[in-house]
Amino acid sequence: MIIHMLTAVAPVNIAVIKYWGKKNEDLIIPVNDSVSVTLSKKEMCAKTTVACSEHFECDRMWLNGKEQDLQAPRLQNCIKELKKRAKNVKITNWHLHICSENNFPTAAGLASSAAGFACLVKALSALYDVEGDLSKIARQGSGSASRSIYGGFVHWLSGTQDDGSDSIAQQIASKEHWPEMRAIILVVNGNKKEISSTKGMQQTVLTSSLLSYRVSNVVPRRVEMIKRAIMEKDFQTFAEITMKESNQFHAVCLDTFPPIHYLNSTSYEIMHLVHSYNEFYGENKVAYTFDAGPNACLYLLEKDVPEIISIIKTAFPPNGDDDDTSFIKGLDTRHISISKMLHDSLHINPKPGAINYIINTQVGSGPTIIQEQHLLDGKGFPSSKSK
Helix, strand or coil: CCCEEEEEEEECEEEEECCCCEEECCCCEECCCEEEEEECCCCCEEEEEEEEECCCCCCEEEECCEEECCCCHHHHHHHHHHHHHCCCCHHHHCEEEEEEEECCCCCCCCCHHHHHHHHHHHHHHHHHCCCCCCHHHHHCCCHHHHHHHCCCEEEECCCCCCCCCCCCEEEEECCCCCCCEEEEEEECCCCCCCCCHHHHHHHHHHHCHHHHHHHHHHHHHHHHHHHHHHHHCCHHHHHHHHHHHHHHHHHHHHHCCCCCCCCCHHHHHHHHHHHHHHHHHCCCCEEEEECCCCCEEEEEEHHHHHHHHHHHHHHCCCCCCCCHHHHEEECCCCCCCCCHHHHHHHCCCCCCCCCCEEEEEEECCCCEEECCCCCECCCCCECHHHC
């Protein structure tokens, strides 16, 4: 049996200028531009194997070991668009088997859909021999997936055309541009959120008066300011805009009716800790941002990572017998002690177990095709390792 099979891995991206709200639900055209940072695939990624064969009886898909409905409109939009552009036309008539998995929590406000759809589009584009910009296709699966098509620092344009033809992502700078930039993910809650991003955006567009002001008066200026900060490697400005953006995004969620609450008490304690730390040094040394969930992404420079991780461990120590290897994942970092003066200024009241674990990571590249470790076996079904 002849099977054509390819596997891709794709990164998570965490927005610093937030995307929230669509002006076209079907085409996933956003109400405003957004800017994001693509994170390293070594620590957080989606992995997808696609296969097609004239002997497959129907299209099938598995996500994190569970079979999914492959007829979901957003999936079908991506697949149809890729088939339309295919150079390898013959195999577009064959049925597909797709197997995908994430190495981080799904639907918990950590951009799993962005990584997942970017990965699917990358894998299928290679299978069907599709050339050209893929961000527009990935956008039709998940809006933020358009940004995960590129590495480094990325700008997703909302566009002006009704058909979404100019709503695409563009790279601002590669990961090599600002090598000192780091990101620390604080996983507060890995459970699926109560209100999906899709439903939340719909409610906000319908009911929030703050959203229209934000789209018209705030975002355009912030986009230009943070792009300039990235190009100039101006962390002070980058951090201030990132935190203000996060705050305003959640203010818009609260301005929605009924209000949407994605943050929890630990989220607010993280925000307070960051501001206290920056105040101690008299400058922005770390910035928080929260997407549609309680989990924090902290942006900072490499030189400050050891101290920040030590502070996080002090404020939110692991439960019980958890050691550093299970509590701190990702890049290695040296252990340092916090000075008494800094510790006292932060007024830390430890909350054991409030943070499940930390992912220490950095800026990364876009999706890639890998030559091994397929999630499907020789017959096109999930391998034992992927179940």
